[in-house]
Amino acid sequence: MKKMILVLSISLFMIGCKSKSVTNSKVDNKTERVIKGxxxxxxxxxxxxxxxKVNSFDIADSKCFVGSTWKFISNNNKGTMALTNASCTSFASDITWFINKEGQFVMKVLSAGDKAKRVRDGYVLNVANVTETSFQLVDKINVGGKMTDVIYQFQKN
Known part of the structure; x- marks a missing residue:
């Protein structure tokens, strides 16, 4: 009987101490609600x-993202993005996203037919200057050994 109680106690302890992965991070629901739309x-x-010259999100030159349209749905953390710059190749994709408690925007770009759980690569950017009508996503890139910010300025449509 004592062994059974000990095994049960150890089992409960192990279940209660599971490690968390990045995808299990708590989300910043307040900021997500501001960004929805x-x-x-x-x-x-x-x-x-x-x-x-920056190749943003492994899709296109960063300047091709000027004018791109984004839709963020906060209740299921899905959305879409589309490049609409006439001087660039058009591109559209579904995305999944969330903002963690550290203020980081975590996004996966989904190819047609892909499920988010099968896509291993994604992007983590910092969220800054959030208002009802604008916000920034800030990426850090290495340029000649020096970390440089790439700032994406979003405006509400």
Whole structure:
């Protein structure tokens, strides 16, 4: 009987101490609700490094994202994004996203037919300057050994 109680106690302890992965991070529901809706990228900038070329989200040159449209649905953390810049190749995709308690925007770009749980690669950017009508996503890239910000300025549609 004592062994059974000991085994049961150890089992309950192990269940209660499961490690958490990045995808199990608590979300910042307040910020997610502010960001929900239809947005477009008004500007992409690299403060102090205006002459670099950035391939954003492994899709296209960062300047092709100016004018792109984004839809964020906060109750299921899904959405869409589409490149609409006439001088660039068009692109559209479903996305999954959430904002964790550390203020990071976590996103996966989904190819046609992909389920989010099968997509292993994603992007983590910092969220900054959130208002009802605008916000920024800030990516960090390495340029010649120096970390540089890439700032995506979103405007509410």
């Amino acid at each position: 239809n947005w477009s990228i008004a500007n992409v900038s690299y403060p102090g490094s205006e002459f670099i």
